[in-house]
Every structure is written in C-alpha cells, then in structure tokens.
Amino acid sequence: MPDTSVNFVDFVDYFWRNRGLMGEYFLQHVQMVTLGVLLALLVGVPLGVLCMKSRWLSRIILSITGILQVLPSLAMLVLLMLWMGLGNTTVTVGLFLYSLNPIVRNTYVGLQQVSSSLIDAARGVGMNRWQQLWRVRVPLALPYMMTGLRVAAVIAIGVATIAPLVGGDGLGRELYAGINGQNSLRIYAGAIPAALLAIVADIGLGALQRRLDPAHRSARASSKRGSGGSSSGKAAADKAVPPVPKAQG
Amino acid sequence: MIQFQNVNKMYDDGFHALKNINLEFRKGEMTVLIGPSGCGKSTTMRMINRLVSPSSGSIKIDGSDILSIDPVELRRSIGYVIQSVGLFPHMTIARNVAIVPRLKRWTADKMSRRVDELLDMVGLKPELYRDRYPSELSGGQQQRVGVVRALAADPDIILMDEPFSALDPMSREQLQEDVARLQQELHKTIVFVTHDMDEALKIADRIVLMKDGEVVQSDTPDRILRRPANDFVRSFIGQKRLDQEQIIVASAQDREAGSDFGSVMQDTPSVDEVMITQPAVTYPSRGLAEAISTMERRKVDSLYVVDRQRKLLGSVSIYNVMDSYRDEDKTVADVMLPVRYSVVSGTPLTQAVELLAGHRLHNVAVVDESGRFIGLITRGSVVRHLAEQLPMMEYDQLDNPNDEPGQARKDITPGMEPDSSPSSSVPSLEPASSVRENDSDDRDSKSGREARS
Ligand SMILES: Nc1ncnc2c1ncn2[C@@H]1O[C@H](COP(=O)(O)OP(=O)(O)O)[C@@H](O)[C@H]1O
Ligand SMILES: [Mg+2]
Numbered sequence: 001m002p003d004t005s006v007n008f009v010d011f012v013d014y015f016w017r018n019r020g021l022m023g024e025y026f027l028q029h030v031q032m033v034t035l036g037v038l039l040a041l042l043v044g045v046p047l048g049v050l051c052m053k054s055r056w057l058s059r060i061i062l063s064i065t066g067i068l069q070v071l072p073s074l075a076m077l078v079l080l081m082l083w084m085g086l087g088n089t090t091v092t093v094g095l096f097l098y099s100l101n102p103i104v105r106n107t108y109v110g111l112q113q114v115s116s117s118l119i120d121a122a123r124g125v126g127m128n129r130w131q132q133l134w135r136v137r138v139p140l141a142l143p144y145m146m147t148g149l150r151v152a153a154v155i156a157i158g159v160a161t162i163a164p165l166v167g168g169d170g171l172g173r174e175l176y177a178g179i180n181g182q183n184s185l186r187i188y189a190g191a192i193p194a195a196l197l198a199i200v201a202d203i204g205l206g207a208l209q210r211r212l213d214p215a216h217r218s219a220r221a222s223s224k225r226g227s228g229g230s231s232s233g234k235a236a237a238d239k240a241v242p243p244v245p246k247a248q249g
Numbered sequence: 250m251i252q253f254q255n256v257n258k259m260y261d262d263g264f265h266a267l268k269n270i271n272l273e274f275r276k277g278e279m280t281v282l283i284g285p286s287g288c289g290k291s292t293t294m295r296m297i298n299r300l301v302s303p304s305s306g307s308i309k310i311d312g313s314d315i316l317s318i319d320p321v322e323l324r325r326s327i328g329y330v331i332q333s334v335g336l337f338p339h340m341t342i343a344r345n346v347a348i349v350p351r352l353k354r355w356t357a358d359k360m361s362r363r364v365d366e367l368l369d370m371v372g373l374k375p376e377l378y379r380d381r382y383p384s385e386l387s388g389g390q391q392q393r394v395g396v397v398r399a400l401a402a403d404p405d406i407i408l409m410d411e412p413f414s415a416l417d418p419m420s421r422e423q424l425q426e427d428v429a430r431l432q433q434e435l436h437k438t439i440v441f442v443t444h445d446m447d448e449a450l451k452i453a454d455r456i457v458l459m460k461d462g463e464v465v466q467s468d469t470p471d472r473i474l475r476r477p478a479n480d481f482v483r484s485f486i487g488q489k490r491l492d493q494e495q496i497i498v499a500s501a502q503d504r505e506a507g508s509d510f511g512s513v514m515q516d517t518p519s520v521d522e523v524m525i526t527q528p529a530v531t532y533p534s535r536g537l538a539e540a541i542s543t544m545e546r547r548k549v550d551s552l553y554v555v556d557r558q559r560k561l562l563g564s565v566s567i568y569n570v571m572d573s574y575r576d577e578d579k580t581v582a583d584v585m586l587p588v589r590y591s592v593v594s595g596t597p598l599t600q601a602v603e604l605l606a607g608h609r610l611h612n613v614a615v616v617d618e619s620g621r622f623i624g625l626i627t628r629g630s631v632v633r634h635l636a637e638q639l640p641m642m643e644y645d646q647l648d649n650p651n652d653e654p655g656q657a658r659k660d661i662t663p664g665m666e667p668d669s670s671p672s673s674s675v676p677s678l679e680p681a682s683s684v685r686e687n688d689s690d691d692r693d694s695k696s697g698r699e700a701r702s
Contacts, residue, residue: 123300
C-alpha cells in the first residue's frame with residue numbers, strides 16, 4: 001500500500017506543477033460526462049414521453065433502461081469496448097446508456113404525477129393531446145426531469161473515473177497512475193477534482209431545478225413584490241419536491 | 250338549447266351510469282343538476298362537451314348533433330369550470346384566463362384586454378393579480394379566476410361541475426352571488442352540477458333532480474318545492490331542512506323590548522355596529538314557495554326583497570306570501586310591499602331605536618349611500634348590544650315581557666304599521682318567530698356542509 005499520509009503542501013505543490021495536465025484531464029472528464037448525459041437527455045425524454053402511450057410500452061422501456069443501469073459499470077464499459085474498441089467514444093456511449101434510466105424514469109414519473117383534474121381541465125378547455133402534453137404535462141414535469149438529469153450527471157462523473165480501463169481519458173488517468181505507481185499524491189490529484197466536480201454539478205443542477213419549479217417561481221415572484229404570498233408558495237414548494245428516484249446506481 | 254334524447258351511458262366496466270335520459274337545457278337559463286353522489290350528474294354534464302361519449306342516444310346543441318362537431322373545437326366553444334379549480338399552477342393568472350383565447354389564436358393585445366376586463370368583472374384588480382400564480386391566491390379567488398376563465402372566449406354554454414363545493418361557506422356564498430349577478434348580465438346557457446339543495450334553490454332557473462342514473466324530476470325550483478314528484482324528492486328537500494331545524498334559534502327577547510331604549514343608551518353607537526350584517530333576502534323573480542323555503546331556512550317570517558345590486562325593493566312576510574300561495578304564477582314581486590322606513594349607514598342607533606319604538610316596527614333596514622341593503626336593526630340585535638353594555642340587573646329587566654303578545658303578532662311585516670298587517674290569516678304562527686335570527690347563518694351553512702360530507 002502507498003503511504004496515505006500526504007502532506008497538504010506537497011499536494012498543492014504537485015498539483016500546481018502539473019496544472020496543465022490536470023486541467024486537460026479535467027476538461028476531458030467534463031466533456032465525456034456532458035456528451036453522455038446530453039445524449040441521454042435527447043433520447044431519454046422522448047422515451048419517457050413514449051412511456052405515456054401505454055402501460056405495456058412503459059414496462060418494456062423501463063425494464064430495458066433499468067437493466068442497463070443495473071449492469072456493473074465496469075462490465076458495461078468492457079462489453080462496449082469489445083464492440084467499439086478502446087477510447088473516449090466507448091466511455092461516452094457507456095455514460096449515455098448509464099444515464100438513460102434516471103432520465104427516462106423521472107420524465108415518466110413527472111409526466112404521470114400531473115393531477116388528473118388538471119388534465120381534465122386541459123381537455124375540457126379544448127387542448128388537443130399534443131397541447132395537453134407540451135403546455136401542461138411537460139412544464140409540470142420539468143422539476144422531475146431535472147432531478148433525473150442531476151442524478152445522471154453525478155453518477156456519470158463517478159463512472160467516468162474508470163474510463164482509463166477502456167482506453168479513455170479524464171481524471172481517471174491520474175487516479176490509475178497513482179494506484180499503479182503507489183503514489184498517494186496522484187490518487188488525490190485525480191479523486192479530489194472528480195469529487196468536487198460531482199458536488200458542483202449536484203448543487204448547480206439543484207439550483208436550476210428549483211428555478212424550473214412552478215411553485216418556487218411563484219414564491220420568488222411574490223417575495224419580489226413584497227406581498228405576503230410566501231407562506232402559500234412555500235407550502236406548494238414543499239409539496240412539489242420530486243421524489244428521489246429509486247435506482248441510483 | 251341542448252337536447253338529450255334517450256341517452257344511455259354504459260361505462261367500460263359494464264356499469265349502467267345513465268338510463269335513458271331525456272332532457273332539455275334551455276337557452277339563457279341556468280339549469281342545475283342535483284342528486285346524491287354517484288347518480289350521474291357529472292357524466293351527464295361531461296357529455297355536453299364530449300368528455301364522455303354516450304353509449305346510445307343523441308345530444309344536440311341548437312339542433313345539430315354534437316357528434317358532427319370536432320370535440321376540440323366543441324370544447325373551445327363551451328366554458329368549463331371544475332370543482333378542484335383546475336388552474337394551471339405553472340401559468341400566471343393572465344395566462345390561465347386567456348387559455349382558450351390563446352388556443353383560438355387571438356392577438357396578444359386582444360387577449361390582455363379581455364383578461365383585464367374579466368378580472369375586473371369578479372373584483373380582482375388586474376394590475377394586482379394578472380401576473381400572480383394560482384398558489385398565491387385564496388381558494389375563493391382561484392375559483393373566481395376559474396369562473397372567468399370559462400367566460401374568456403364568450404361561449405354560449407358554460408358547464409360547472411360542483412364549482413363551489415370545496416370552498417368555505419363565506420367564499421361559496423360570495424361566488425354564488427357573483428355567478429347569479431354575471432348570469433343576470435350575460436344570459437348564458439349554464440349547466441351547473443351540485444349536491445347542495447340550498448345552492449340549487451339559490452341560483453337555478455330550472456332544477457333537474459337525478460337518482461341512480463335517471464331523472465326523477467325536472468322543473469322550476471318553485472314547482473319542485475310545491476309538487477315534489479315522489480318521496481325521494483321530498484326527502485332530498487326535506488332532509489336538509491331537518492338538518493337545519495336542529496339549530497336552535499333564540500329570539501325571544503325581540504318582542505319584549507320596551508320603548509325607553511333611548512334613555513338607557515350610554516354612548517350612541519351607529520347602526521353599523523349593531524346591525525345584523527347578512528339579513529335574509531329574496532329576489533323579485535322568485536316563486537312564493539321559494540320565498541317560504543328561504544324563510545324556513547333562515548328561520549324568519551319575513552324577507553326583504555332586493556335586486557341583483559342589492560337595492561331594496563320591498564319586503565314580504567309569511568302572511569302575504571301565504572295569502573297568495575295558491576296562485577303558482579305569482580312571484581315575490583307580485584306580493585311584496587314597499588319598505589316605509591329605513592336608515593342610512595352611519596345613523597346613530599338611537600334614531601333607529603326611535604323608529605322601532607315609535608312605529609312599533611320589528612326591524613329597520615340599513616342601506617348604504619347608494620341605497621344598497623347592507624344590514625338590519627332588529628329589537629334582538631339592539632338587546633344584544635345593550636346586554637354587552639349594561640350590568641346584568643338591567644338586562645334581566647329587559648328580559649321581562651311587559652307587552653301584550655297580541656300586539657307583537659300584528660306588526661310582523663318589516664316596515665309596516667301594525668294595523669295594516671293581516672294578522673288573522675295565519676293565527677297558528679308564533680310571534681316568537683318574528684325575529685330574523687340571521688346570526689344563525691354561519692351555523693346554517695356549516696351544518697349544511699357537514700350534512701353533505
Ligand atoms: N370512468 C368511469 N368508469 C366506470 N364508472 C364510472 C366512471 N366514471 C363514473 N363512473 C360511475 O358512474 C356513476 C356516476 O358517476 P358521476 O357522473 O361522476 O356521478 P356524480 O357526478 O353524480 O357524483 C358513479 O357510480 C361512478 O362510479
Ligand atoms: Mg360529480
């Protein structure tokens with residue numbers, strides 16, 4: 001085992017001397033995660049909408065994405081590597097598949113939880129199915145979709161650290177170099193930025209999620225006006241906090 | 250006009266929800282569908298805008314079968330209000346109100362003018378409420394927005410499914426009045442679902458009573474009260490009354506009040522502090538059976554008659570209603586008597602008391618500057634006021650009757666001199682009931698609510 005007692009000054013010193021390389025790893029990491037999650041968003045949201053079509057369809061879609069996420073991340077990446085070869089593309093595709101489940105599931109849950117009386121109002125007022133979906137269901141599902149995105153991003157940032165095992169880049173390079181060379185400094189230099197990245201993504205996307213929440217929007221609007229509407233706004237916000245999805249990895 | 254011909258509804262699970270319904274909803278009238286929960290009121294109503302399709306039979310609007318109209322277009326041409334408000338929480342009030350105009354692609358300018366106009370109609374200041382979100386409004390305000398949203402594109406037909414049953418009694422009363430007032434101006438064809446007989450009697454032009462998927466009776470409120478088709482109708486009307494009868498109304502002090510109130514007044518409050526603020530009223534177009542029903546509900550023997558703006562038009566007592574009761578075509582307007590005495594808001598109480606005593610009145614109406622009926626000074630309310638002011642001893646004295654009961658019986662009609670009232674016609678009525686015990690209001694509506702839930 002490498003010596004775990006690392007001097008903080010040594011760490012900063014090491015990091016500073018290798019800042020060029022660290023920045024490069026960091027950017028590669030962000031790039032793989034962003035691409036993978038964006039792809040999952042592009043594919044997952046329509047899949048979530050498709051789940052609304054029928055019970056039967058939703059079962060199929062959700063079991064497939066569920067299985068994809070239950071696969072151990074290393075196994076998934078290795079299987080993909082056998083098919084796609086080594087490199088960042090394999091990692092990005094892996095992250096994409098891995099992120100699908102939280103996004104599809106939360107989109108579906110978000111669309112489903114819209115109260116039936118609101119849908120009744122939407123129909124009764126003369127919205128066609130498309131308008132019911134885009135003007136009522138989707139806006140009200142946004143906070144849920146954001147939860148899915150947030151979970152997906154945090155998981156992807158973690159999974160991306162094993163990218164070097166299938167020939168990928170990113171902060172994992174530094175991590176594995178540290179493990180191979182029994183160098184604690186390098187392990188920390190890989191792990192700490194990855195952890196920070198996950199925390200920042202979590203907080204940032206959480207803030208975005210609250211901005212998209214209709215209940216929260218109203219509370220903000222009223223506090224700006226200085227009226228006494230905050231209590232009702234708060235109660236509504238409490239009610240509307242999306243549930244944490246069951247499968248997190 | 251909306252016509253149902255032999256309409257049946259069989260739900261997918263085989264439940265026969267509507268059985269051969271034949272109905273007519275007349276143009277410009279408010280038809281109230283009423284009946285116990287699960288009897289098929291909503292199913293009937295939702296067929297009109299094709300949210301539910303009949304299993305057999307036909308539904309026509311102004312002669313054309315609704316199946317020939319595209320459902321989405323049909324719904325945009327029919328206003329729709331539901332119990333749970335149904336405002337979209339992610340849209341501002343303005344967006345919510347303009348939802349149908351937006352679907353119909355009105356110009357932004359036209360929409361925003363319409364929104365402001367509509368919000369004004371129900372007393373919500375546009376500049377204050379336009380940009381708020383539904384969660385920032387009270388339940389009553391939200392449902393007011395729900396009502397004007399249904400009016401936005403000026404539909405001829407409006408469907409309302411128990412729109413006020415989730416509201417507190419005060420807001421409900423207010424909204425019922427709002428809707429009655431709007432209907433007076435707009436003359437829409439309204440189909441209104443409720444399970445509350447009081448509500449139905451208050452607002453309906455026609456009442457359709459349903460039970461187990463069938464129409465039991467369909468008629469004007471007055472005729473339903475006069476000629477209930479069967480025991481079910483009778484019990485549906487009567488049951489509510491029984492519930493209300495349990496509210497004990499104390500009103501004995503009224504007729505005992507002497508004429509020397511003025512001397513015991515310490516400071517002189519204005520009539521506004523003492524008056525009963527929600528006196529029982531009726532409207533000139535109401536039938537006589539409805540008037541009696543209102544009196545029974547409110548435990549009073551006379552009613553003031555007001556128009557939609559609450560301008561005082563006259564008064565009716567149980568006696569002049571009973572005299573003409575047999576004539577079914579007569580309305581309150583035909584039998585009401587003019588109000589001779591009233592006081593304006595702000596008048597010192599002593600003046601009102603002098604009126605009460607000097608003319609042997611049982612009560613005096615209080616009107617505001619524009620002549621709107623805002624309250625009632627009764628002997629009971631004066632006594633209560635004094636009781637709060639005076640030491641117990643003097644109150645006890647007031648409690649002792651020193652009037653001959655015969656006299657009190659005579660001047661039962663508000664604002665009338667005793668000699669002119671036909672006291673002999675209904676001798677069985679106790680003079681004790683001559684007080685409008687309007688304080689019982691809150692309890693009234695509360696118990697009504699409990700009875701329903
Ligand atoms: N979609 C449905 N499927 C099966 N049964 C239904 C459905 N909707 C309503 N019903 C049944 O039809 C009956 C009438 O319902 P409804 O018209 O909603 O009653 P109401 O509005 O008078 O309370 C009820 O017994 C209800 O259970
Ligand atoms: Mg119903």
